[in-house]
Amino acid sequence: MPDDVLEIAGVSARPGEVVRGRLWVGSYPDGSEVRVPFVLARGLGARAGAGGRRTLLVVAGLHGPEVPGVEVVRRLLTDGLDRTRLAGDLVLVPVANPWGFHRQEMVTPQDAQNLNRVFPGDPEGTTSQRLAHRLFDAFVRPASALVDLHANPEPALEFTIYPIPPDRGLARRARALAEAYGITSVGLPVRAAGPGYLFQAAAALGIPGLAVELVAWRRIVPEAVESALVGIRNVLRALDMYPGRCEPQTVPRIEARGLRRRVVTVAKGGLLHPFRRPGEPVARGETIAVVRDAFGDVVEEVQSPVDGFLLAWPWVVSQALVSGEIAAFVAYAEPEEEDGG
Ligand SMILES: [Zn+2]
Incomplete structure (x- = not known):
């Protein structure tokens, strides 16, 4: 059978096999x-639905300090999934950005670029653009769908982000994956062409995907890993690649649909004192935090720009912020077209 052998980046695997490789x-x-280390893990289960063999790509480590995804990949290969019941193939990339991983930096140290803004990359571009091109060519093109594992600094609610590309059918498929995953999800409108997010460039090829913001970066939180395993098994079910009903999620979630994310920055530096916890509702104009200077005086009141929910206080460096730095992510609901067909 022609589809009996899966070959990716010079490595081949037969059904039931787990094979490791490294992409230069x-x-x-x-x-x-x-x-870049990667694993091909091929299932032995039979697909219920029609159509060809499916391949789910799971990417972790596009950003150096976001280590929980590496652990999620390990668990998918051990006790997180029953591969005898997996119908189709997994391509697992635990450390997608070795340049950033070596230095534990969010941006690629060699060119200070955010790898997740340059897809599908450029074979003659900067370090990040070349890496994006290699990853995209090797792993995204053969995929039927993708899950891109990230992690937010704490305190944060776990959430998924699904792309809303101009192709509405594809947008629906991406949203369906996020709904199957089962935690709070926010939609991100994206242009048809890049350069941009990994899931945006994949969408340009007709491949649905979602990004997952686990908690926390720089360390592995067991509850977040368990939630990711539930989410990925549910995504596999939505793709008709894994048996059983969708499992309930294990982390708190905001039930509202059609959420969008808004970034809240501070104008003045200082220590941020938040008044809301992730997941709690916020009102437009409500003071959700204050910035205090070194003397303890309030130098800024931080207001929510929307009626919605507090998603995260994603302090990348610390709770001491400089002007222009991100203080919070908030989410607000926007009516989505529920068109069928
Ligand atoms: Zn990230």
Whole structure:
């Protein structure tokens, strides 16, 4: 059978096999090679639905400090999934950005670019653009769908982000994956063409996907890993690749549909004192935090720009912020077209 062998980045696997590989993406000045580790994990289960074999791509580590996704990949290969019942294939990429992972930096240190803003990349571009191109060509093109694992600094609610591309049918498929995953989800309108997010560039090829913002970055939180395993099994079910009914999620969620995310920044530096916890409702104009200077005086009141919910206080460096830095993510509901067909 022609589809009996899955070949990706020079590595091949037969049904039931788990095979490791490393994709060359560049080298250091001393000639040390930089390779992205990946695993092909092929199922043995029979698909219930019609159509060809399906491949779910699970990517982690596009951003260096976001380590929980690496653990999620390990668990998917051990006790997180029954591969004898998996109908189709998994392509797992635990550390997609070795440049950033080596230094534990959010942006790629060599060019200060955010890898998740340059997809589908450029084979003749900067370090990040070349890496994006290699990842996209090797792993995204053969995929039927993708899950891109990220992590937010705490305190934060876990949530998924699904792209809303101009292709409405594809937007519906991406939203369906987010709903199957089962935690709070926010939609992100994206242009048809990049450069941009991984799931945006995948959508341009007709491949639905979602990003997951786990908690927390720089460390593994067991509850977040369990939630991710439930979510990915549910995504596999939505893709008709795994048996059983969708499992209930294990983390708190905001039930509202059609959520969008708004970023709240501060004008003045200082220490941020929040008044709301992730998941709690907020009102437009409500003071959700204050900024205090070194003497303890309030120098700024931070107001919610929307009626909605507090999603996260994603303090990347610390709770001491500088002008222009992100203080919070808030979510607000926007009516979505529920068109069928
Ligand atoms: Zn990230």
